[in-house]
Amino acid sequence: MATPEIQRFDAPSHWRAIDFISDLHLDASHPKTFEAWRRALLDTAADAVFLLGDVFEAWVGDDARFDDGFERQAAQVLRDAAARRTVAFMAGNRDFLLGDALLSECDVMRLSDPTLLAAWGQAVLLTHGDALCLADTDYLRFRAMVRSPAWQQAFLARSLVERRAVARQLRDASEANKATQSPADWADVDASAAVAWLQAAGARQLVHGHTHQPGSSTLAPGYERHVLSDWDLEASRPRAEVLRLTRAGFARLSPEQALA
Secondary structure (H helix, E strand, O other): OOOOOOEEEEOOOOOOOEEEEOOOOEOOOOHHHHHHHHHHHHHEOOOEEEEOOOOEOOOOOHHHHHOOOHHHHHHHHHHHHHOOOEEEEOOOOOOOOOOHHHHHHHOOEEOOOOEEEEEOOEEEEEEOOHHHOOOOHHHHHHHHHHOOHHHHHHHHOOOHHHHHHHHHHHHHHHHHHHHOOOHHHOOOOOHHHHHHHHHHHOOOEEEEOOOOOOEEEEEEOOEEEEEOOOOEOOOOOOEOOEEEEEOOEEEEEOOOOOEO
């Protein structure tokens, strides 16, 4: 696969810590997860929070925030958090329709996928991770379709009710497919492609989400990756984790440990 254009973000020298989270899959039916996310954004001890995709279970268009419901509450959290610290957003496979209008209104910085983060002499490549799952060919075809301007324009021209219905259908189909597989069968990022991205960026560390398999591992000699946790505080075995970068390197924290 061709290496995409890589944008660069230089962290201000006075920053002390950056938090990375992804794959919260927030919706109105997960109030505990939403509250943990709200506290993480508003009360973290970090100078910045980078949201690396699938923050929302489904985002069907920025106009949804005009309803008095979940999307309006989510936008208010983003707005309040960005008034306290830098908040950056990278689209995932569930929330790629979150648009520039909303991000601008909330003063949230958009991150392209991938983005090279330069911080305290460290070079870290950030991606949601789905584009590197080369073995998941059905999904990659779907991704190419829904990321096309023509598809998005046609979808956003439909009524909000219709868009919500389509999102439910896609979500149900995804969950049904996942139920037939064990986590070991889920697609993972292609190590060779990931290393090619890192080499093109001049980085040796990759941070990504999407796979719901948190942990750190070696992609190839000299190249490391750090996979973000998904969040589900409603589950019988709750899970949530913040990956924090400081001058000393990476650390994994519970949401409570990350608070100021």
